[in-house]
Amino acid sequence: MTAVRTGGAVYPRRVTTDTLPSTDPAAPGSGDGEKPSLALYLHIPFCTSKCGYCDFNSYEGLEHLEPDYTPALVREMALWAPAARRFRVDTIFFGGGTPSLTSIDDMRTLAEALRDQFDIAPDVEWSLEANPTELSREHLEGLRSIGVNRLSMGVQSMHPDELELLERQHSPERVAQAVGDARAAGFENMNLDLIFGLIGQPLERWQETLERVLEFNPEHLSCYALTVEPGTALYYRVSKGILPEPDPDVAADQYEWTRARMAQAGYEQYEISNWAKPGRTCRHNLVYWHAQPYLGMGAGAHSFFVGRRLANVDAPNRYVEAVNESFEERMATGRAELRQVAGGEIPDDATLRADAMILGLRLLEGVSTAEFAARFGMTPEQAFPEAIVRHEGFGLIERAEGRLRLTERGLLLANEIFIDLLPDEPAPPGDFPTPTTPSAEA
Ligand code: SF4
Numbered sequence: 001m002t003a004v005r006t007g008g009a010v011y012p013r014r015v016t017t018d019t020l021p022s023t024d025p026a027a028p029g030s031g032d033g034e035k036p037s038l039a040l041y042l043h044i045p046f047c048t049s050k051c052g053y054c055d056f057n058s059y060e061g062l063e064h065l066e067p068d069y070t071p072a073l074v075r076e077m078a079l080w081a082p083a084a085r086r087f088r089v090d091t092i093f094f095g096g097g098t099p100s101l102t103s104i105d106d107m108r109t110l111a112e113a114l115r116d117q118f119d120i121a122p123d124v125e126w127s128l129e130a131n132p133t134e135l136s137r138e139h140l141e142g143l144r145s146i147g148v149n150r151l152s153m154g155v156q157s158m159h160p161d162e163l164e165l166l167e168r169q170h171s172p173e174r175v176a177q178a179v180g181d182a183r184a185a186g187f188e189n190m191n192l193d194l195i196f197g198l199i200g201q202p203l204e205r206w207q208e209t210l211e212r213v214l215e216f217n218p219e220h221l222s223c224y225a226l227t228v229e230p231g232t233a234l235y236y237r238v239s240k241g242i243l244p245e246p247d248p249d250v251a252a253d254q255y256e257w258t259r260a261r262m263a264q265a266g267y268e269q270y271e272i273s274n275w276a277k278p279g280r281t282c283r284h285n286l287v288y289w290h291a292q293p294y295l296g297m298g299a300g301a302h303s304f305f306v307g308r309r310l311a312n313v314d315a316p317n318r319y320v321e322a323v324n325e326s327f328e329e330r331m332a333t334g335r336a337e338l339r340q341v342a343g344g345e346i347p348d349d350a351t352l353r354a355d356a357m358i359l360g361l362r363l364l365e366g367v368s369t370a371e372f373a374a375r376f377g378m379t380p381e382q383a384f385p386e387a388i389v390r391h392e393g394f395g396l397i398e399r400a401e402g403r404l405r406l407t408e409r410g411l412l413l414a415n416e417i418f419i420d421l422l423p424d425e426p427a428p429p430g431d432f433p434t435p436t437t438p439s440a441e442a
Pocket of ligand 1: 046047049050051054055056058096097098131154
């Protein structure tokens with residue numbers, strides 16, 4: 001998901017589920033005796049090879065950790081369960097890394113633990129990210145049999161040379177085979193991820209990729225502009241002059257063409273980079289964009305849970321060690337500090353308002369001024385008096401049906417608008433988590 005800068009101090013870990021509050025002000029569905037809603041994210045950090053553009057918390061060459069990783073995830077579920085059982089889980093998302101590398105036996109273990117530890121809604125949306133390189137029909141059938149009902153496949157391009165530039169291991173033919181196998185295995189809800197704005201990619205080449213992918217008739221498409229992220233192999237090649245930088249003007253032309261073509265093909269754009277057929281929006285990602293609670297488990301996973309932001313330690317080996325220590329403490333004493341949580345904060349009010357505004361403006365429907373006021377006790381205009389006037393004046397934000405939303409031009413300049421909505425000064429910290437001992441990275 002999109003990283004949003006947050007205010008408030010970052011504390012060392014020292015979290016126990018026993019001390020967490022029993023309600024979550026950001027959770028929908030809290031009324032009428034109904035359990036509040038929660039989204040679960042599970043991170044699988046393993047990949048067969050590291051793609052050149054990728055800055056996710058993913059690793060090649062760590063296969064030896066896999067036998068310990070699944071038990072650690074099961075244990076982390078048990079550690080969170082006392083706090084999370086008060087919620088109903090409406091969406092589950094296995095992201096990575098490459099979750100499709102996890103064996104079906106391990107996936108079955110994880111599915112059983114999820115059902116044991118959490119209250120899973122009968123109509124749960126259960127997504128899994130998959131890499132076409134290794135996907136087999138047998139594996140896909142196994143995923144369906146344990147309850148995964150939405151597949152998100154990293155396609156990125158339908159041109160071999162572009163896939164090579166990105167250091168992806170699959171071919172366009174492999175994509176077609178994997179999509180066909182997924183359909184045959186019973187996946188009726190599929191997302192395909194694409195990247196446009198590639199280095200040296202003219203509009204026509206992107207058009208060819210999108211046209212070929214539309215032939216697969218996916219329910220959902222995510223189209224992201226290439227960003228050259230520091231620390232990646234691609235960044236090194238660009239910074240050394242081995243490759244030129246991507247051309248933002250070409251990417252803007254590609255984006256505008258994509259919006260028109262997707263509408264013509266019957267897809268609704270509901271977020272800056274996401275399109276869906278009617279009724280096929282990604283319910284899990286909407287939780288993020290509506291700034292509602294989610295609990296992330298696994299190496300480097302982030303959470304926004306009972307008003308806290310929490311982040312697990314990134315390194316998979318340290319994550320496994322930390323979870324195991326916490327779990328053993330729980331077994332011995334009935335109570336445990338969650339050592340896998342490497343940092344946490346209680347976002348201050350200004351940060352929560354900025355998050356709700358920035359994430360909400362990513363959605364084409366925008367932000368309801370009435371809902372914002374009900375949640376924060378002030379209207380967006382009161383919260384961001386200068387920025388909203390300024391960007392309305394520039395023609396980047398508009399009002400319609402009681403909502404504030406980005407204009408067509410605003411969609412192209414969204415990041416500039418979002419920077420303007422961030423709080424100026426980090427506010428004083430909240431009172432959680434209280435450090436009880438010196439920080440020691442798990
Ligand atoms: S498969 Fe995905 S997570 Fe893994 S390295 Fe490539 S882009 Fe990153």
